Amino acid sequence: MEMYRSHVMICRGTGCTSSNSEQIVKNFEELIKKHGLDNEVVVERTGCFGLCALGPIVIIYPEASFYSLVKPEDVEEIVNEHLIKGRVVKRLLYAETVENDTIKSIDEVDFYKKQVRVALRNCGVINPENIDEYIAFDGYKALEKVLTSMTPAEVIDTIKRSGLKGRGGGGFPTGTKWEFAAKSQADQKYVLCNADEGDPGAFMDRSVLEGDPHAVIEAMTIAAFAIGASQGYVYVRAEYPIAVKRLAIAISQAREYGLLGQNIMDTGFNFDLEIRLGAGAFVCGEETALIASIEGERGMPRPRPPFPAVKGLFGKPTLLNNVETYANITQIINNGAEWFASMGTEKSKGTKVFALGGKINNTGLVEIPMGTTMREVIFEIGGGIPNGKKYKAAQTGGPSGGCIPMEHIDVPIDYDNLIALGSMMGSGGLIVMDEDNCMVDIARFFLDFTVDESCGKCTPCREGTKRMLEILDRIVEGKGKDGDIERLESLANNIKNSALCGLGQTAPNPVLSTLKYFRDEYEAHINEKRCPAGVCQGLAKYTIIADKCKGCGICAKQCPVTAISGKAKTPYLIANDKCAKCGVCLEKCPFGAIIKA
Amino acid sequence: MKSLKELEEIRKKTLETINIRKDRTGTRVVVGMATCGIAAGARPVLMSIMDEVKKNNLADVVVAQTGCIGMCRFEPIVEVYKPGEEKVTYVKVTAAKALRIMNEHVMQGKVVDEYTIGAEEK
Ligand SMILES: Cc1cc2nc3c(=O)[nH]c(=O)nc-3n(C[C@H](O)[C@H](O)[C@H](O)COP(=O)(O)O)c2cc1C
Ligand code: SF4
Ligand code: SF4
Ligand code: SF4
Ligand code: FES
Ligand code: FES
Numbered sequence: 001m002e003m004y005r006s007h008v009m010i011c012r013g014t015g016c017t018s019s020n021s022e023q024i025v026k027n028f029e030e031l032i033k034k035h036g037l038d039n040e041v042v043v044e045r046t047g048c049f050g051l052c053a054l055g056p057i058v059i060i061y062p063e064a065s066f067y068s069l070v071k072p073e074d075v076e077e078i079v080n081e082h083l084i085k086g087r088v089v090k091r092l093l094y095a096e097t098v099e100n101d102t103i104k105s106i107d108e109v110d111f112y113k114k115q116v117r118v119a120l121r122n123c124g125v126i127n128p129e130n131i132d133e134y135i136a137f138d139g140y141k142a143l144e145k146v147l148t149s150m151t152p153a154e155v156i157d158t159i160k161r162s163g164l165k166g167r168g169g170g171g172f173p174t175g176t177k178w179e180f181a182a183k184s185q186a187d188q189k190y191v192l193c194n195a196d197e198g199d200p201g202a203f204m205d206r207s208v209l210e211g212d213p214h215a216v217i218e219a220m221t222i223a224a225f226a227i228g229a230s231q232g233y234v235y236v237r238a239e240y241p242i243a244v245k246r247l248a249i250a251i252s253q254a255r256e257y258g259l260l261g262q263n264i265m266d267t268g269f270n271f272d273l274e275i276r277l278g279a280g281a282f283v284c285g286e287e288t289a290l291i292a293s294i295e296g297e298r299g300m301p302r303p304r305p306p307f308p309a310v311k312g313l314f315g316k317p318t319l320l321n322n323v324e325t326y327a328n329i330t331q332i333i334n335n336g337a338e339w340f341a342s343m344g345t346e347k348s349k350g351t352k353v354f355a356l357g358g359k360i361n362n363t364g365l366v367e368i369p370m371g372t373t374m375r376e377v378i379f380e381i382g383g384g385i386p387n388g389k390k391y392k393a394a395q396t397g398g399p400s401g402g403c404i405p406m407e408h409i410d411v412p413i414d415y416d417n418l419i420a421l422g423s424m425m426g427s428g429g430l431i432v433m434d435e436d437n438c439m440v441d442i443a444r445f446f447l448d449f450t451v452d453e454s455c456g457k458c459t460p461c462r463e464g465t466k467r468m469l470e471i472l473d474r475i476v477e478g479k480g481k482d483g484d485i486e487r488l489e490s491l492a493n494n495i496k497n498s499a500l501c502g503l504g505q506t507a508p509n510p511v512l513s514t515l516k517y518f519r520d521e522y523e524a525h526i527n528e529k530r531c532p533a534g535v536c537q538g539l540a541k542y543t544i545i546a547d548k549c550k551g552c553g554i555c556a557k558q559c560p561v562t563a564i565s566g567k568a569k570t571p572y573l574i575a576n577d578k579c580a581k582c583g584v585c586l587e588k589c590p591f592g593a594i595i596k597a
Numbered sequence: 598m599k600s601l602k603e604l605e606e607i608r609k610k611t612l613e614t615i616n617i618r619k620d621r622t623g624t625r626v627v628v629g630m631a632t633c634g635i636a637a638g639a640r641p642v643l644m645s646i647m648d649e650v651k652k653n654n655l656a657d658v659v660v661a662q663t664g665c666i667g668m669c670r671f672e673p674i675v676e677v678y679k680p681g682e683e684k685v686t687y688v689k690v691t692a693a694k695a696l697r698i699m700n701e702h703v704m705q706g707k708v709v710d711e712y713t714i715g716a717e718e719k
Contacts, residue, residue: 003614003651005643005660040647062617062625062659086630086662125618135604136611137619144601258598265601 004042006083007061008032011124013048013210014203014242015364016055020072024056027075032083041083047211047246049124050365051111054094059106059124066106068094110380111362116343118351119167119204119327120367123211128246131253134214140259142333146222147267152182155226159329161337163349168194168285168322169400169427169502171415177319180309181227184317189229191220191271192294192313192320195236195243196278196285199398200449201429204353205323207365209236209243212327213250217260217273219329224271227319231272235290238277247275282399282453286501287320289455300455301501322427324353344370348414356382358431359389371412374404378432389434393517397426399446399453400506402513403439422513424506438535439518440525444472446510454503461504464495468511477538480526485515530597540581540596546571548593555585555594613656622680623657624703626650629674630662637672638691645692646675649699658703671717677702686714 010016010025028043049057054068058078065088067078074092081087090098096109106112117123126133134140146155160175181189193216197205209216220232236244251273254260262270276294278284284299291313293299312318328350332340341349348370354377357363361383368377374394378384385391393403402423404411411417415425433442447469456462468491471484492508499505515522524530531539544555544564551569556562563579566572574585574594586594599607616623628634628643643662650658668674671688675698678684685708687698694712701707710716 003647005647005662007615007618009618040643062661064618084630085632085635085664086628087664126615132607132611133615135608136615138608140604141608144604148601257604263598266598 004040005062006041008041008043008083009046009059009061009124010043011047011049011055011057012045012242013052013055013123013207014240015048015052016057017242019055021056021070023072024058024070024075027072028079031076031079035079035084037079037083044127045129046126047123047128048207048365050115050120050207050367051094051362052365053363057094057124063088064106065103066094066097067092110383111364111366114372114376114381115367116351116369117367118331118340118343119208119215119324119353120211120365121331122215123207126212128211128213129249131214131250131257134212138334139214139330140218142330143218143221143259144265145333146225147265147269152226152228155222155333156182158337159226159332162332162340163337163344163347164325164328164332164340165348165415166322167324167328167352167427169199169397169425171425174321174325177309177321178223178226180307181229181317181319184310186317188231188314188316189227190313190316190318191224191227191229191232192290192318193220193232193234193323193326194285194287194290194320195234195240195323196280196290197237197240197323197427198280198282198285198453199400199427199429201357201395201398201431202355202427204355204365204428206240206243207353208323208327209240209247213243213247214254215330216247216323216326217250217254219326220273221260221264221271222329222333223319223321223326225269227317229319230270231274233274233276233294233313235276235278235284235294237280239280244275244277251275281455282449283455283501283503286503289501290320291318300457301503303500324428345412345414345417347416352413352425352428354428354430356430356432358394359385359434359437360432361386368413370414373410373412375409377413377430378409382432385432385434389436392433392435392437393439394433395423395431395442395446395510396429397424397506397509398429399449400424400502400509401426401429402509403433403442403517405517407517422509422516424509436533436535438476438531438533439514439521440472440476440531441533441535443511443514444469444476447472447507450503450507454507458498458500458504460495460498461500461507464491464499465504465507467491468495468508472511475522475525476531476536478525478529478536479538480522480529482526484526485519485522489515534596537581537583540583541576542574542579542581542583542586542594542596544572544574545593545595548591550591550593552590555589558584558588560584613654616656617659623659624655624680625659625661625676625678626699626703627661627663627676627678629664629672629676631664631669633669634672634674637689639673641692642673642675642690642695645695646699649696649703653699653704655703668714671714679706687712688714688717 058067164174165171289299289301308318353367549571556564673690675687675690
């Protein structure tokens with residue numbers, strides 16, 4: 001590789017790619033060539049930097065200038081000023097890095113200051129399509145250490161002592177899982193990676209595969225050595241084309257270097273890896289359904305036991321871990337179990353990646369030590385709620401999780417605390433709701449998702465969730481009845497206790513948790529036929545303020561159901577029983593005399 | 598198939614070239630590259646500094662450029678920042694002078710007094 005004085009790192013994660021970062025790459029390459037800088041300046045495509053909302057992102061080293069919202073036509077200015085004359089283009093810098101005219105380092109801005117990057121350490125720093133760059137930052141060193149100086153039992157012991165737990169949702173201790181799989185005797189064992197990422201708010205697994213695919217390959221090889229497997233599969237959803245492509249490139253480069261395949265590192269150890277594409281059904285992320293899907297069967301869960309560690313893929317002992325879980329492994333081997341266990345809380349060690357979404361300023365990907373509070377994540381790293389609105393709650397665990405209201409915002413994030421609050425860690429989706437969100441509507445949204453995704457194999461989930469959704473539909477339409485809350489609760493408990501797989505068992509959580517913290521909103525919908533947040537159209541009440549109404553009659557003409565009447569030049573009136581809550585009148589009144597409550 | 602030795606070589610060589618993305622603690626050599634700097638011959642100076650870094654595998658040395666320093670009559674200007682030491686400013690640098698700066702100051706820690714701004718202003 002050549003020596004370059006400047007490295008232009010351009011984000012080619014899914015977010016920035018969809019805002020045209022490939023054109024930015026092309027413009028840089030063209031202009032750099034035109035100015036004869038191609039032997040001094042190198043352009044690299046990277047994975048996600050985390051601040052996707054401000055993409056496309058470009059970082060130029062050695063200054064580490066962090067440019068955000070870059071447009072293809074801005075490239076010329078950056079080349080002329082920054083690369084040729086060494087003058088940083090302040091107007092294009094991420095605004096948070098410019099304070100009183102001085103430029104702060106990116107590590108000092110609120111978004112990155114409290115983050116600790118373990119799983120995401122290479123994302124945005126290396127070119128994921130170049131194995132040499134991965135190797136440069138200690139890549140494949142952990143594998144070398146494992147294969148040349150450790151026994152399988154020592155590897156498992158290290159992972160156990162680190163305290164790492166599964167990042168895919170369940171939070172099962174990873175070392176213990178490896179131990180189970182290692183103890184099963186068989187002629188053939190498998191190592192699988194779950195990259196199905198079904199939670200609609202999460203995209204950390206995609207980002208790891210896009211930004212640092214070798215981290216997963218190396219970790220799976222280590223796992224294979226630890227449990228005695230020779231074949232692995234990565235199960236990725238087909239909707240992640242960039243991730244699939246980068247992973248495929250990485251696998252073939254690893255094979256070329258002898259890091260996958262026969263006789264790895266000349267130690268006699270064999271392991272190879274293949275990609276399997278999933279069609280993107282949420283239930284296929286469940287371990288037994290995932291295994292069925294790789295076998296070519298319909299992706300449906302089956303009862304456990306037997307657990308996959310005993311009888312998994314093709315009936316053989318199988319180890320399944322999540323992408324983010326694997327992304328921690330090489331760091332634990334290289335830096336030691338104690339290093340990892342020094343981060344986090346008593347029972348939850350290390351870091352967790354969250355995808356911030358919803359009503360929050362810095363939507364994107366963040367990695368924080370366990371034990372960071374929700375307040376720090378939302379108000380410091382996430383930059384708080386836009387437009388001066390008030391925080392209401394944050395949903396963790398996606399459709400299987402629950403919400404954290406203001407009164408619990410100072411709770412340190414870890415597996416146990418979130419469960420105690422009626423939510424769960426989940427895979428790391430974190431959706432923020434403000435005062436304008438209706439919590440009944442939110443619960444309905446998640447339940448609607450699970451009803452759609454239920455595989456239909458068992459009755460409590462198939463029928464029970466539908467019943468619950470019907471009740472919620474009724475409530476948001478203003479037809480809620482006395483006893484609906486109790487009916488929801490009893491259905492929820494039933495489903496939780498009798499559904500076959502995790503999807504059904506957790507499906508009632510969003511309803512139960514909103515009932516726990518926002519019962520008053522349910523009651524307002526049912527008893528007063530009122531949506532406190534003004535979201536539920538069916539409950540909206542349109543009123544004309546007599547003082548402001550000029551009697552122009554425009555609203556009456558526009559109303560599709562002739563619910564408005566009046567005499568010219570005197571205040572008009574809306575007949576509430578006729579009104580279809582379409583909102584047209586409010587939009588059309590030239591004098592702002594109509595309000596919705 | 599790469600042997601462990603080959604892997605280590607790849608690691609070392611690649612790290613030298615991409616370390617500037619992570620390590621911000623080494624020596625920084627900064628060349629003034631505003632309009633007058635370029636006119637005064639800053640580009641060959643920059644190139645010779647980079648050559649030297651490459652040739653000697655100076656993984657912890659970062660070469661950067663900067664804009665106008667406000668001393669156009671002294672261009673080309675090169676500044677050397679060593680961790681824990683005062684910045685040293687060299688003026689009217691040529692490609693040949695840059696070689697000495699790299700070898701004596703950057704690599705051996707001996708400031709080349711006669712090229713510094715202090716010497717020039719006397
Ligand atoms: C309905 C359902 C969906 C799931 N989806 C995922 C998923 O998308 N990704 C994932 O890693 N785990 C998912 N899981 C959890 C997996 O079953 C399994 O526990 C996990 O992949 C194990 O890896 P870990 O121990 O590293 O977390 C899901 C579970 C259920 C019940
Ligand atoms: S709980 Fe739902 S998703 Fe799971 S097996 Fe039963 S029907 Fe299928
Ligand atoms: S459009 Fe507005 S001002 Fe005109 S009649 Fe209706 S409410 Fe009154
Ligand atoms: S909301 Fe629609 S239906 Fe109701 S009064 Fe206004 S225009 Fe008529
Ligand atoms: S995709 Fe570019 S910052 Fe996330
Ligand atoms: S332009 Fe060179 S010092 Fe001002």
